[in-house]
Amino acid sequence: MKTGLFIPCYIDQFYPGVARATMELLEKSGCKVVYPLNQTCCGQPMANSGFAAFSKGCDKNFVQNFSGVDYIVAPSGSCVLHIKEHLQDADEQKATYIKQHIYELTEFLTDILKIEKLDADFPHKVGLHISCHGQRGLNLSSMSELMEPSFSKPERLLGMVNGLQLAKPKRSDECCGFGGTFCLFEEAVSVKMGKDRVREHAANEVEYITAADTSCLMHLEGILKRQGSHIKTIHIAEILNSSKA
């Protein structure tokens, strides 16, 4: 089972630790991981700004890099959702295959690899931030607005980590405010939303905030650091891949 590792552009450039943890986690779980060297970006930043028409180059490059694998996995709900909803290519068959076989990390671990236990240790109090696109777009966990049975793929996996104490903020699934270019063009609202999230986590006296999307964490981390907070952010892949060693 060949698994293509899709590392979003900003993770490749700014959070390589997340990429490494994702790769190691997949390898530990028995996947044959392939990392296409010429991948770049899924095209979401342009598309969300109204310029999906400019994403053709990114789409083409994505299909070129990710054809020939059985699955594609990324440590990012928003990038995976974007590909699933908006990927287009001259080769429709290839594009369709990709859209049907691309997964965010926690859903891949849960639904495809069907992980039941992890050899992971993270003896810390951790606040869980639910990233919107993964939750409402990929259905990684149940949504507070809907009358449906409660479930959470990320939470279930975190429950397999030794020593981890999970804390949930009061508003379980309110958006952090990153929103792509929104974080720059509606900076005031974006930061206010982030500050409110941080405040709820701080009230739980967590040491870390985790999420399945680095974009959320980058935004929250920026706020935490400006506040001089001791709370750190960490991607869920890094927690699930952690060990005593």
Place this chain on the structure above:
Amino acid sequence: MSVREKILAAIAANKPALTDLPVVDLQQVTNYEEPVAKFISTLESIGGKVYELQAIQQLEQQILQEKEEGLFVLDTFAGMEDSFSAWPATDMEPIHKAYIKGSIGVAENGAVWISESQMVNRLLPFVCQHLVLVLEKDKIVSTMHHAYRQVNTFEEGFGVFIAGPSKTADIEQSLVIGAHGARSMTLYLLDTK
């Protein structure tokens, strides 16, 4: 082409392909085991007061007493003079209390259906300071779906579902009972057995 024709033509040209109407299946909606108990608790939670009664005559004494005290009280179940339906608003304004019989009650929301012939004057249930409704216990159904199957809400010229007293939360979300309609709503449940 008139404005009407232009609008209808635009709609006809732009509307999507015809889709089906869903069937609302009564089996899939809530059916309370004890609709009366649910109705009472719901109506009380929204500001209504509920009392039980064996016969409507039990109210007659109360109504008589209120009238003797000089309160402007009207009860429509005894029948009203023909001219009452045409009373202007200025004559309706001073009404202190109105007693009206309702036809159906809805357990899920505490609402009672009153048709025009029951209120006689359309302004009555709204303009009175205090509203008293009388409803037979066995006329309580579980949900609005059941209610609409039992009563033709467009049989008469006007009708209304009334759920409790008038209210507003427009000032900083503080609930205030008594806005422009009745300040209080009392319901007498008639046990016709």
Place this chain on the structure above:
Amino acid sequence: MSTASHSKAAVAFIKDEPRTDWHDETLWFVREKRDKAAHGVAEWEQLREWASQIKEHTLSNLDKYLTAFEEKAIANGITVHWAADGKEHNEIILEIIRKNSIQRIVKSKSMLTEECGLNEYLHGKGIEVVDTDLGERIVQFRDEPPSHIVLPAIHLKKEDVSETFHRHLGTEKGNNDPQYLTEAARQHLRSKFIESDLAITGVNFAVAETGGFVVCTNEGNADMGAHAAAVHIACMGFEKMIPKAEHLSVYLRLLARSATGQPITTYSSHFHKPRKGQQVHVVIVDNGRSKQLGRPDFRNSLKCIRCAACFNTCPVYRRSGGHSYHTAVAGPIGSILTPNIDMKANADLPFASTLCGSCSNVCPVKIDIHQQLWKWRQVIAAEGYVSAGKKTGMKGMAFVLSRPALYRFSGKAARWFMQVFPFLFRSKKMNPWYRQREMPKPPAQSFRDWYKKNKTA
């Protein structure tokens, strides 16, 4: 108008952070009440599905339903008018006023009349309208528009209301008790109802089967006016139509629970025939709706029943307030309705969102709001209403990100600059990110660099 409008207004709103917190918490509280009410209906998601399908069917057969409604209404003694736009709507109402020598007018909540600018229009003709919904009367006194389609004065504290009522009604200065203030409004408006010549109301639902319509209120103000005045004008956007009376059961179960968390509004008034001697008029308005109907991506926005659940859940609305949206209908639904009416003026609105998707989940008629927001962004960009600077930036980004070697070079360069010249990024003026957030720390190697070094033979 560029994308500055909502964001600029939001900056001003957020400046008062404690007040923003108060506004946000107040509306979140309404969202929580909605959740509680929805949890109390086991078949809630099924109801939403039925509500969505009934509206979708209605839109697909709308012309037939409108003519059926009109026929029945006329047979019942109601006069039906058609207005292509807001201007015609206002003129029709003016004509009725003049024909009947109407002096005293009361109006209950109608977002349509707000959309058409009725009050301003009539004021220009020397005719005053008294808004009777408590929230609307408050903002009317203050000469501001409502900030929320269900809770018009939600942006005001009781101290603000007290001050306004002291000035206009002579209430005790400094008495902020909501009960006291509501009583004052009751007394003040009661005579207005009783003496009114004309009552203008909205329409929550128009029923094709019977030619009748339903108006829902908690205060009873629609009825106080409609049953007192000699003339009643009910204004509706044509999408308020539903096929049958029995369908009201679906919508009346969803509307108040979605809007305020109540199982139903105090009054759900079913108007069928005028009372004896009364004139009833219904004004059916298009104002861009037929155009929206013709947009396959956006026509489902016409399913809206104006409950405002999307407002209450929207994290952006709660922290920027309705006035930041500069339209009659604000919030998420406003952002997918108004670009259709005036794309240039409302080009900023679909961008006033993180696309979190909460709105679509609370919508009782399952409008895919967040997906329509994304789609509007494409239309607005294609029509040229996104700033040239942003467009160029995106073009540049697309160029770089689609070329692997260039992407790698740019990434490395960016990290290098951040490492060696961090002060370049520390301008709050030039770098919006840096205003209230630290920059991410640039690693020495990208993941690819590390991978090539450690994982390839």
